[in-house]
Amino acid sequence: MKRGMEEAGINGIINGDSVKRGNTQIIIVTYSVVIVFMCMIGYLVHFMVNDSSEVINNPYNKRRNILAERIVRGSIYSSDGKVLARTVTDGDGNEKREYPYNDIFCHVTGRTANSMTGVELSQCYPLLTSHSNPLKQLANTFRGEKNKGDDVYTTLDAGLQQVAYNALGNHKGAVVALEPSTGKILAMVSKPGYNPNTVGSDWDSLIEDKDSQSALVNRATQGLYPPGSTFKVLTAIEYILENPSSYKKYSYKCEGSDSFEGNVINCYAGQKHGSLDLGHSLADSCNSSFANIGMSLDINSFRKLCNKFMFNKKLPVKFEYNQSKFLLDKKSGTAEIMQTAIGQGKTTITPLQNAMIAATIANGGEMMVPYVTDHTENDAGQIVKSYGPVSNGNIIDKDVADIIGKFMMSVVEDGTASSLSSLPYKVAGKTGSAEFDSEGTSHAWFIGYAPAKKPRIAVSIIVEGAGTGSQYAVPVAKEMFKDYLGG
Numbered sequence: 296m297k298r299g300m301e302e303a304g305i306n307g308i309i310n311g312d313s314v315k316r317g318n319t320q321i322i323i324v325t326y327s328v329v330i331v332f333m334c335m336i337g338y339l340v341h342f343m344v345n346d347s348s349e350v351i352n353n354p355y356n357k358r359r360n361i362l363a364e365r366i367v368r369g370s371i372y373s374s375d376g377k378v379l380a381r382t383v384t385d386g387d388g389n390e391k392r393e394y395p396y397n398d399i400f401c402h403v404t405g406r407t408a409n410s411m412t413g414v415e416l417s418q419c420y421p422l423l424t425s426h427s428n429p430l431k432q433l434a435n436t437f438r439g440e441k442n443k444g445d446d447v448y449t450t451l452d453a454g455l456q457q458v459a460y461n462a463l464g465n466h467k468g469a470v471v472a473l474e475p476s477t478g479k480i481l482a483m484v485s486k487p488g489y490n491p492n493t494v495g496s497d498w499d500s501l502i503e504d505k506d507s508q509s510a511l512v513n514r515a516t517q518g519l520y521p522p523g524s525t526f527k528v529l530t531a532i533e534y535i536l537e538n539p540s541s542y543k544k545y546s547y548k549c550e551g552s553d554s555f556e557g558n559v560i561n562c563y564a565g566q567k568h569g570s571l572d573l574g575h576s577l578a579d580s581c582n583s584s585f586a587n588i589g590m591s592l593d594i595n596s597f598r599k600l601c602n603k604f605m606f607n608k609k610l611p612v613k614f615e616y617n618q619s620k621f622l623l624d625k626k627s628g629t630a631e632i633m634q635t636a637i638g639q640g641k642t643t644i645t646p647l648q649n650a651m652i653a654a655t656i657a658n659g660g661e662m663m664v665p666y667v668t669d670h671t672e673n674d675a676g677q678i679v680k681s682y683g684p685v686s687n688g689n690i691i692d693k694d695v696a697d698i699i700g701k702f703m704m705s706v707v708e709d710g711t712a713s714s715l716s717s718l719p720y721k722v723a724g725k726t727g728s729a730e731f732d733s734e735g736t737s738h739a740w741f742i743g744y745a746p747a748k749k750p751r752i753a754v755s756i757i758v759e760g761a762g763t764g765s766q767y768a769v770p771v772a773k774e775m776f777k778d779y780l781g782g
Contacts, residue, residue: 365441365442366423366424366425366441366442366443366444367382367384367390367441367442367443367444368382368390368392368407368422368423368444369382369421369422369423369443369444369445369446369447369671370382370446370447371404371414371415371418371422371446371447371449372446372447372448372449373448373449373451373452373453373456374448374449374450374451374452374453374669375452375453375454377395377396377453378395379394379395379396379400379404379414379449379451379453380392380393380394380404380414380415380491381393381395392406392407392408392491393492394406394490394491394492396453396457397490397491397492398488398489398490398491399456399457399460399484399488400451400456401413401485401488401489401490401491402483402484402485402488402513402514402515403449403451403480403483403513403515403614403667404449404491405491406491406494408491408494408495409494409495409498412513412615413513413614414447414449414667414668417613417614417667417668418447418668418671421444421445421447421671421679421680422444422445422446422447423444424444424445425442425443425444425445425673425674426445426673426677426679427442427443427673427674427675428675443673443674445671445672445673445674445679446671446672446673446674447668447671448668448669448670448671448672449480449667449668449669450474450479450480450481450666450667450668450669451480451481451482451483451667452472452481452482452779454778455472455481455482455775455778455779456482456483456484458774458775458778459472459482459484459771459774459775460484460486461774462770462771462774462775463484463486463758463771466486466758466759466761466767467486467487467508467514467758467759467760468485468486468514468738468756468757468758468759468761469483469484469485469486469513469514469515469518469646469755469756469757470482470483470484470515470646470754470755470756470771470775471483471515471646471647471649471650471754471755472650472752472753472754472755472775472779473650473651473653473654473663473665473752473753473754474654474751474752474753475653475654475655475657475658475663475744475750475751475752475753476658476663476684476750477663477683477684478654478663478664478665478666478684478685479665479666479667479669479684480665480666480667481752481779482775483513483515483516483647483667484515485512485513485514485515485518486514487508487509487510488510489501489510489511513615514646514757515645515646515647516614516615516616516617516645516646516647517615517616517617517645518617518645518646518757519617519619519620519643519644519645520643520644520645520646520729520731520738520740520757520759521638521639521640521642521643521644521729521730521731521738522638522642522643522644522649522727522729522740523637523638523639523727523728523729523730523737523738523740523764524580524582524637524638524711524725524726524727524728524729524740524764525638525649525652525725525726525727525740525741525742525764526635526636526637526638526642526644526727527576527577527580527585527636527637527638527725528577528652528656528699528703528725528742529600529601529604529652530585530588530589530592530597530636530637531573531576531577531585531588531699531702532600532691532695532699533592533596533597533600534573534588534591534592535573535695535698535699536596536600536691536695537591537592537593537596542573543572543573545572545573545576545588546570546571546572547570547571547576547581547583547584547587548569548570548571549562549567549568549569549570549571549579549581549583549584550567550583551565551566551567551568551583552565552583553583553586553587555586555587555590555629555633556629558629558630558633560582560583560586560633560637561582561583562581562582562583563580563582563728563763568581568583568584571584573588573702574701574702574705575705576588577702577703577705577706577710577725578702578705578706578708578709578710578711579710579711580706580710580711580725580726580727582637585636585637586633586636586637588636589632589633589635589636589637590629590632590633590636592632592636594623594624594625594627594632595624595625597623598621598623598624601621602621603690603691604648604651604652604655604662604690605619605648605651605662605687606618606619606620606621606642606644606648607619607620607621610647610648610664610665611664611685611687612664612665612666613666613667613668614667616645616647617645619643619644619645619648620641620642620643620644621635621642622640622641622642623635623640623641623642638727638729639729639730646755646756646757647665647755649740649742649755649757650665650742650753650754650755651665652742653724653742653743653744653753653754653755654744654750654753655690655691655696656691656696656699656700656703656723656744657700657723657744657750657753658696658750659693659696659697660689660690660691660692660693660695660696661686661687661688661689661690662686662687662688662689662690663684663685663686663687664684664685664686664687666682666684666685668682669681669682670682700723700747701723703723703724703725703743703747704721704722704723704747706723706724706725706726707721707722707723707724707743711726711763711764711765712724712725712726712741712743712764712765712769713765714765714769714770714773715743715769715772715773715776718745718773718776718777718780718782719781719782720745720746720747720780720782721745721746721747721748722743722744722745722746722747722776723743723744723745723747723750724741724742724743724744724769724772725741725742725743726739726740726741726763726764726765726768726769727739727740727741727742727764727768728740728762728763728764731760736760737760737761737762737763738757738758738759738760738761739756739757739758739761739762739763739764739766739767739768740755740756740757740764740768741754741755741756741764741768741769741771741772742754742755742756743772745776745780746780751779751780752775752776752779752780754772754775754776756768756771756772758771
């Protein structure tokens, strides 16, 4: 009996342990299910808040067509209330998208025909969503009438866009203007363009592109160019960062050319700049001096700086773009280092990226994310959603930004952009002439901002194959500064 009791006790313990293990397993399974369920809810909320509009904006999503059957697509406006895109309906009820400015805003506003682009694409969902009065929507539904989609107000200044467009003339090129403190895109022009009103009938010729115009490409965000001497701004910043206590003592005597390990570098037109410090090296855009500076730099550190300025990285923007490239590394030879330091070599940059560099310096070293949509409104003028500034972080310290800003002011005061010195406010900038073929043909560049003390606008301008930045890009900047700031 005693043995039986012992066996019963043992069995009881075993059964008790089994029950406990069973309960533990049930608890684990229960908590696992709850965790999975909560994750699913979290993902659903994230999707609805952040990703749903992007999925609907996807050109392969057929829901857009369903929305368009019951919503009249909203209008797109500039920041000053000018209509950039609207839907017009004829007497038979046929809808047509209309672009009053023809090709002036074609790349940034975009189109709906033959693949959607620009703001038309990024804001497709709001444009096809109605936040009209619910009773009004219900009444329209009973009458078989469509509701009005929300309107999109951009950050674009219609007057400034027109000035930039006109100033480029018949040249190929691009212009980007940003508000440094916010990242608002004030203007974005790409030439040549196309007429979005007739893009359907013009499509075959645009695609065939017999004259190599690449009119469908937004050069402002997708065009990749050698930055030329505008890149010397970053070379100078890196030198200051590596030599914080001695950069003021930098000295170089320019004889019009120099040789480094058998590799010859020439200044523009063989000009002899004489004795230069760092600031005057930038003001006179001395190739020899900057090749000398480049040879002294820590290449890994230089690469990290350029990466902080968003080279080789995805930009946090809501429109199509190409990544700017900085390919210099520790394996690079002397010739490549020299060429990269002066903005040639394998480095390529978009006008948007160059505008971001100028705006970051203007904003004391803090980079703001460029954006083009300010807010959306319903048909009663009530704001549905607003978009505000987003910081991409402090790229360089304010004191470094102030130093390079003063150097860029000297470019205007007594350097290669001196024609801007006649304006009634100080301007900071840098010109560039970027060679891109074996014959020495150059793109003309200018980046800068104004007023230099309290910047309100930063610009990036490229004029393809024109020549020097001082002769072709600076006049465009001058017209833009005069329109936006006066003078």
